[in-house]
Amino acid sequence: MSRIMMNRRKLLTIGSVAGTSALVSGCDAFDGVLAGRSPVRNFMESTANGLSYRVQRFLIGGHSLAQEFAEADIRQPMRPNGITAPADDTYKALSANAFADYRLEVGGMVQKPLSLSLVELMTMPARTQITRHDCVEGWSCIAKWTGVPLSQVLDLAVVKSEARYIVFHCLDTIERGLSGEVKYYESIDLVDARHPQTILAYGMNDERLPVSNGAPLRLRVERQLGYKMAKYIRAIEVVSDLAAFGFGKGGYWEDRGYEWYAGI
Amino acid sequence: MSEPSETQEARPKAGKLIYKQTLATRLTHWVWALSLFFLLLSGLQIFNAHPALYIGDQSGFAFDNAVLRIGGERTPDAGRRGFVELLGTKFDTSGWLGLYRDDNGIIQNRAFPGWMTIPSYYDLATGRVVHFFFAWIFAITLITWLVAALVSGHFRRDILPRWRDIRALPRDLADHLRLRFHHRREYNVLQKLSYAGVLLVLMPLMIATGLAMSPGFNAAAPWLADILGGRQTARTIHFVTMLLLVGFFVIHIVMVLAAGPINELRSIITGWYRADATENEER
Numbered sequence: 001m002s003r004i005m006m007n008r009r010k011l012l013t014i015g016s017v018a019g020t021s022a023l024v025s026g027c028d029a030f031d032g033v034l035a036g037r038s039p040v041r042n043f044m045e046s047t048a049n050g051l052s053y054r055v056q057r058f059l060i061g062g063h064s065l066a067q068e069f070a071e072a073d074i075r076q077p078m079r080p081n082g083i084t085a086p087a088d089d090t091y092k093a094l095s096a097n098a099f100a101d102y103r104l105e106v107g108g109m110v111q112k113p114l115s116l117s118l119v120e121l122m123t124m125p126a127r128t129q130i131t132r133h134d135c136v137e138g139w140s141c142i143a144k145w146t147g148v149p150l151s152q153v154l155d156l157a158v159v160k161s162e163a164r165y166i167v168f169h170c171l172d173t174i175e176r177g178l179s180g181e182v183k184y185y186e187s188i189d190l191v192d193a194r195h196p197q198t199i200l201a202y203g204m205n206d207e208r209l210p211v212s213n214g215a216p217l218r219l220r221v222e223r224q225l226g227y228k229m230a231k232y233i234r235a236i237e238v239v240s241d242l243a244a245f246g247f248g249k250g251g252y253w254e255d256r257g258y259e260w261y262a263g264i
Numbered sequence: 265m266s267e268p269s270e271t272q273e274a275r276p277k278a279g280k281l282i283y284k285q286t287l288a289t290r291l292t293h294w295v296w297a298l299s300l301f302f303l304l305l306s307g308l309q310i311f312n313a314h315p316a317l318y319i320g321d322q323s324g325f326a327f328d329n330a331v332l333r334i335g336g337e338r339t340p341d342a343g344r345r346g347f348v349e350l351l352g353t354k355f356d357t358s359g360w361l362g363l364y365r366d367d368n369g370i371i372q373n374r375a376f377p378g379w380m381t382i383p384s385y386y387d388l389a390t391g392r393v394v395h396f397f398f399a400w401i402f403a404i405t406l407i408t409w410l411v412a413a414l415v416s417g418h419f420r421r422d423i424l425p426r427w428r429d430i431r432a433l434p435r436d437l438a439d440h441l442r443l444r445f446h447h448r449r450e451y452n453v454l455q456k457l458s459y460a461g462v463l464l465v466l467m468p469l470m471i472a473t474g475l476a477m478s479p480g481f482n483a484a485a486p487w488l489a490d491i492l493g494g495r496q497t498a499r500t501i502h503f504v505t506m507l508l509l510v511g512f513f514v515i516h517i518v519m520v521l522a523a524g525p526i527n528e529l530r531s532i533i534t535g536w537y538r539a540d541a542t543e544n545e546e547r
Contacts, residue, residue: 028367028384034394035383041390044397051400056480066479067486069321076326132321132495134479136388138314139323140495223483257389263480264396 045259053261056223062191066222069130069142078143078204080212081135083184086172086232094171099216104200108167108238110157118202118216124148127199135226136258145220146203150236151194159190159238166193167237167245168219168230174252186230187242187250187260188221197222200233225262227253282449284537289418292409293532299398299405300509305382306398307506308375309391315362315375317503321494331500334375336363344371403471409463422451423460429453445523447540462512466505473502 033040086092094102099118106114128146135141150166170184192198199220202209209215214231221228228251242248247255254260285293317332318324333349334357346362348355359365364377378384382394413419429452436453439446446452451459475481476489476498492498520528531537 028378031383031385034387034390041393045393048393048396048400052396052480056478056484059484060480064483066483067489073321075322076324079323079325132479134477134495136313136392138310138499139316139325140321141325142322223480225479253389257387257393259389259392259396264478 041257045257049259049261052259052264056261056263057191060223062195064223066131066197069132071130071144073142074130074144074205076141078133078213079135079139079141080210081137081226082231083172083174084212086211088171088173091171091232095211095215102216104153104217104233105235106153106157106238107235109160109163109240110154110238111160112157114153114157116153121148121153121200121217122202124152127196128203129197129199129220129222131197131220131222133226133229136253136262144205145199145201146206147199147201147217147220149196150198150200150219151196153200153236154193154238157238162240163190163238164240165189165238165242165250167239167242167250168233169235169237170230171232171234182246182252184230184232184252185245186219186228186252187239187245188219188224188228192221192223195221195223223263227251227258228262279447279539279541281536282539283535284449284531284539285535286416286418287535288409288412288416290532290535292405292412295401295405299402300513302382302394302398303402304506304510305380306391306394309381309383309386310388310395311503312375312381312386313388313391317500318496319493319500320496321489323496329496332503334362336373344373346373399471399474402467406463406467406471423456423463425453425456425460429456443522447524447527447538449537449539458512458515462509466509466512470502470505470509473498473505477502 032038035041102118104114104116104118104121106116125148126146127149128144130142130144132140132142154166165187166189167187168185170186172184173181174184175182188198197220200217201214201220202217204210204213209218214233217233218231219229219233242250242260246252249255250260251258314323315334316323316330318329319331320329322329324330330349331351334347335349336344336346339345344358344363345356346358346360346364348357348361357363360377362373362375364372364374366372366378372378374386381391383390410419413423433453439452440454472488473492475485476492477495482489482495489495489498492501527538
């Protein structure tokens with residue numbers, strides 16, 4: 001959904017509130033108070049999402065595993081969503097060369113910044129898991145993911161003690177607006193980053209990760225919704241605060257009103 | 265209790281005001297009413313993001329496990345229509361579901377039309393924010409009510425049907441069908457059964473199926489989604505339970521109107537209820 005489109009709809013809605021009877025436009029009544037960054041909406045989002053985050057962290061901590069499934073449960077190809085074929089020149093060049101020139105940059109609050117090739121990532125200890133991908137839209141799809149646990153990469157880079165979040169910078173442009181190109185980005189906390197099922201996946205259903213599903217490298221955070229699992233990862237940045245990125249909410253969709261904690 | 269005698273007027277004589285609904289009952293009633301209103305309309309907004317329901321763990325894209333789809337499609341004569349596909353059978357629902365004309369005359373392709381959703385325009389993110397905010401209020405209120413009702417005896421006295429309630433079931437059913445209502449301090453057996461069904465079955469089921477859809481909660485209690493038949497089945501049950509709650513709401517309102525809206529509303533706002541004269545004489 002584009003922001004311009006939404007603003008147009010909002011304008012139309014405001015117009016319709018003024019122009020039609022209360023009976024016909026019953027639910028328009030709440031549009032104004034919930035629009036954009038209204039204080040009411042912010043209050044509701046921070047209260048409920050903060051509560052969900054704290055309660056779920058208490059319940060599942062750092063080690064409760066997401067449900068894993070059997071081979072027989074893989075009944076269909078993994079459904080791709082969002083950007084499925086990045087049009088960016090950098091990406092297309094990397095893809096044309098089968099990602100031989102790809103490097104994952106690991107920086108920020110680490111003692112040893114890294115630049116890892118796909119082969120280097122693939123020679124690190126790997127984890128394979130069959131999990132259910134839950135999209136924020138409501139659908140689910142089961143697939144097998146193979147990749148290097150993010151904790152392995154973080155240990156190699158040695159995370160500094162003041163670090164709190166991991167930010168994933170992506171290669172794909174998700175929005176071309178008046179303010180220029182917006183690239184996808186996401187963030188998770190260190191608890192999820194160090195979770196055993198949190199992997200940087202390069203394989204899917206026993207094959208190389210397809211472009212539509214995020215090649216060469218995508219994130220799996222199995223205890224959260226799909227939009228947290230950034231595709232086409234270019235760089236990992238270890239930070240103490242999310243304010244400096246995008247509109248400061250911790251991710252492309254978070255900047256557009258979605259909750260930062262997507263465990264629910 | 266005495267049967268209304270044949271000589272009595274059809275409308276029983278009004279008796280004294282009695283204190284029927286405690287503060288706890290009245291407060292929880294209105295908090296639920298408010299939160300269910302927002303949960304319903306934001307829930308339909310969320311449904312619009314993927315207007316299909318399935319059976320099992322996942323949504324079938326390469327196979328068919330859908331039980332319900334709502335959408336818009338082109339007709340052979342190059343027009344457009346809205347449809348609901350229930351268990352493989354398609355119904356034309358243009359103007360109502362799948363496709364509707366908004367206030368500005370623009371045809372919108374949406375499962376539930378704007379006047380049924382919060383916000384009225386398509387906005388999944390805000391739908392979720394509203395839904396989870398009121399879901400917390402709803403769940404906390406239900407737990408508070410359950411504890412208070414167990415402690416105060418409201419649960420045992422007014423909600424759980426007793427043997428003599430069950431025996432009164434046929435007569436109570438007949439009375440309701442003839443719209444003959446007894447205004448008493450106690451709930452009649454149909455009230456007890458429907459309130460118990462809503463409070464102890466539908467509302468907890470709504471919370472359980474909601475939690476079963478949460479990937480975070482799923483890591484804490486994978487058995488919940490399993491016993492509900494998988495995440496997508498839980499989502500389907502969540503939807504069906506919503507329909508049942510809406511059905512309860514409709515009957516509830518009809519009953520309030522039929523039994524005397526002023527008296528019923530006064531009791532759920534102030535607690536005071538005017539009982540039938542015959543009922544008061546017994547006390």
